[in-house]
Amino acid sequence: MAPPSEDTLTKVSTDAATDFVQSFYPALENNRSTIASFYSQPTAMILFNGNAVADGAAVQEIFVNQMSPTHYEVQSVDCQIINKAYPTPTSTGVKLPTETTVKDMSILVVVSGYVRFGESRDLPQRGFSETFVLVPNPSADGPKGKRKREWLIQTQNFRLVV
């Protein structure tokens, strides 16, 4: 297979980043029972303000049980391809370079925005910076017939910065 063109690589990666951001933050706000489905298994590292969280299920547990209503405003997003021949895991190991498609890439996504902890609009807007690495979802199907998420969080680091 001919290597994918730069156009294709840019389109796939930037669409992945914007699609991810546009589904992940709304889920943190008002669809918290789906949060775990955004994470790969296993994940590398998940950090919130320096607190390590074990996995996607643990993130979901925190948001469902411990977090007040939270409003995120994503103000800036950028991404870069880290590895355009990402060794996506398969049932027999990992995909070899000969087996990879254009979507076998890992993507660095960095988000800048603000978050408001609580419902009132007058509460302070806290600036945050959040770094993700997204990797392809190796599973064939989505949960219970739903469209599968194409990209999953391999690692995540959230920090309040203002």
Add this chain to the structure above:
Amino acid sequence: MKGGKGSRGRSGGSDRGGIRKRGAATRVDREGDLMMDAGSARNRGKKGRGDSGRSQAANKAMDAIQKAISSNSDTQANIRQGGRGSGLEQVIVRGWKQSKAASNRDGGLESLIAFLEKKLSPPDSKAGTRARITKSRVEGDALIVSIRPELLERMLQLNGFSFAGAPLTTEKYDPSTGGLLDQPMLSAMAQNGGTSSAAETKAKMTTILGKRYTQQTKLLDLSKLGTDPDLLAMGIFGSTSTESKFFPALMKVWELNFDNATARREAVESVSLAHNQLANITAVTTLASTIPDLKNLDLSNNEFKDAQSLIGWRWKFRNLEFLDLSNTPFSADPTFKDTMLKWYPKLRFLNNVEVRTAEEIAAQKKTPIPVQPPHFQDDSQIAENFVRAFFAGYDNDRSGILSSVYDNHTTFTLNVNTSAPRAQQTETAPWDAYIKKSRNLLKISHLPARMSRAYTGAEKIRELWTSLPATRHPDIATHPEEWLIECYPIPGLPDISGQSSTGVGGLLIMVHGKFDEINGAKVETRSFDRTFIIGPGGGMGGIRVVSDLLCLRAYGGHEAWIPEVPPAVPQAAPPAAAAAPAAPAAPAALPVAIPGAPEGYGMPAPGKADTQVQQEQLVLQMSSNTRMTLQYSEMALSGNGWNMEAALKNFEELKVSLECVLHLRPCANKLLQAQGTLPPDAFLPAAV
């Protein structure tokens, strides 16, 4: 300014109207000298660098520096002359007090001037050729700027332009008739003049302020000014014009009583302006710049009709907790309470009724996820060395950094978050130098632009970096609190050597901080978030930069990442951490300043063993938790095998026995048997 009388274009009886329209006149030079210094510093820097770059011999360099210094002083003299001489035109700018920028600490002046300079410049001008506002000063609601004559026409065309949400007016200022103060005594005083009448007025006002200020309660009572016998005796309220200038003058005298801004800020918590027949805040608006950190403000028994009559203070008094507007028409307005709650996020009492509880205020600040020290996992000090070298190199030798660890596959992108939250009362300079390179995917949706704004390969990155403004990042070693650096390993990076098809491991590094941007004469402080991925490669130290992703945003301070400290009195066992295992301290993460700590204590240094750095950091942490001196903290830790938990527990026992010795509390016998005691000098001096 005794000579400046009357208002422009008017005469006789209309004086008063003209003066009133311009508002009160505190004639404060808008840091004209400071601006000049900045300018000359640039000249000096440029010249010094250029000349020493050309010359090889040391004495030649010395000559160059001397030349630069002497030419610098010439430049300064010229500027001074220019500012006062007739070579420049002066223009009055109004309307900016109503802009959102007016809530900045400097009243929005810096951004206003930057705005004007930008609008005066030809659209595609480079930094060096941009229009300059040589000098400016504030008189009441007017900013008077000096510009070169050829810019006058363009300046007057800016009339009606919108600045930060408010329309500006610009009109020519004629210095011969433009004296905004028609009362020599006050005008001289407002300028800090040294004439005897000014001194006398100042003395009288100081006396009046003294009578109205209570140090214990930090209350400045400016109520019922209209019936103050001393003020009546001074004839302040004889005419509307003196009346309108009186309050700014009073504020100026108040400011003169303090050596520094900090002392001034701390002197007053409460101000009363009750019973002053105020229909709006125009006459007293300077209160917000003189005493911006007010907690309690009594505006009761005035004539404020609606929110509009207070609008100038919409973004002021960000720490206001108590506001009294009783007996004003506005307080009967159905929107009154909601509006005031919205304007002042820390407001607890409105018209003497509690409108927010302390818990509600605290809840605003609370982060559901406690802020912990940085997570820094960097066993071989690869990230630490990289970060130190990178930011020093980025400031001083971008090309060198690129040559050493960037290769043909490295990707660099930058994006600007133009609407990021900022630190309170700071402002943001324009983003011109970056915005055309910004790859904010929310705004850049076309594929070709997304492609052209990604820079792959050291050469392309070099080209871009050369075009970006010069920067100065704070020194990590001496200003660790201004940085937050996190790092941990990640798998799955491309293997440049091609040996591993399953990817190689590397480090993900996230850096948050600030930098000064040196752009022509201006130095702007901005914040940034920069994420790097570094992996094994052929660069210096056997690494390469895989990704470098920079996000720029308005200066946001560093308070957000100061770790939330546990309760002041440490418990026997540290509170169970929410989730995190104790993260090893970062090389640059010690926000607590311990008095008496030697410079570089707790910081890595060439030749200093890692274990020593770690131990010093533990000592600092111990000292911060217990207020014990470094010496005693070290004893406590080393006596407990450098186990923080055990040392704290031991400290608690010893502290109890100390309190027993000092008879601060009755003690059970078993506590008296605790081993050892702590002498009082084990503790740091009481916190100030």
